[in-house]
Amino acid sequence: MAFTIAIDGPAAAGKGTLSKAVAAHFGFGHLDTGLLYRAVGAKMLDGVEPVAAAQALDVGDLDRSDLRSAAVAEAASKVAVIAEVRAALVDFQRAFARRAGGAVMDGRDIGTVICPEAEVKFFVTASAEVRAERRFRELEDSGTTYEAVLADVRARDERDMTRAEAPLKPAEDAVTIDTSALSIDEAVAQAIAVIEARQQD
Numbered sequence: 001m002a003f004t005i006a007i008d009g010p011a012a013a014g015k016g017t018l019s020k021a022v023a024a025h026f027g028f029g030h031l032d033t034g035l036l037y038r039a040v041g042a043k044m045l046d047g048v049e050p051v052a053a054a055q056a057l058d059v060g061d062l063d064r065s066d067l068r069s070a071a072v073a074e075a076a077s078k079v080a081v082i083a084e085v086r087a088a089l090v091d092f093q094r095a096f097a098r099r100a101g102g103a104v105m106d107g108r109d110i111g112t113v114i115c116p117e118a119e120v121k122f123f124v125t126a127s128a129e130v131r132a133e134r135r136f137r138e139l140e141d142s143g144t145t146y147e148a149v150l151a152d153v154r155a156r157d158e159r160d161m162t163r164a165e166a167p168l169k170p171a172e173d174a175v176t177i178d179t180s181a182l183s184i185d186e187a188v189a190q191a192i193a194v195i196e197a198r199q200q201d
């Protein structure tokens, strides 16, 4: 049976951790859709034209080891504003969302554009300061500063939220989970309770 859980929100709000935990709990598949944009961004850095890169994207491209780098994150955010890039990635995402056995889709526009019919939608967020703090702790050995990470988080939010094409915003029927003051376990428990209630509808 198909059952889609859409999890949208800004970078470093805890979406990825929450999505993986929810998928594991229900035995659903999980697609981190940011990886699609990162793979296109990485190809752009290799010199490939982004629309052509998106149209030729292969699942194997999602295994590249450099997709988590700051340079690729920056490139991903830039290619994500291109309408033709987004259009080229729609079918792959929708097919995954309706796979048998259920799917957790994590991204920015899943509940609003890719899967407006998703059975459950979440908007996972946290303050920019809390998100920068979390990201900074992950990057601590890289010589960057908290201020630089905060500026980066704010710049990426600004670009993701103000772009004309599928901007980051909660779907009207999304349940918001603000993780600023929640532990991972508390956020996961909230999400599971909402999903279980929907499954019984």
Ligand code: DC
Pocket: 011, 033, 034, 035, 037, 038, 073, 076, 077, 078, 080, 106, 107, 108, 109, 110, 156, 160
């Ligand atoms: O979640 P992430 O940091 O891996 O996302 C990388 C970039 O891709 C981010 O700037 C926003 C963009 N993105 C998007 O526009 N739509 C999605 N569904 C997922 C990510």
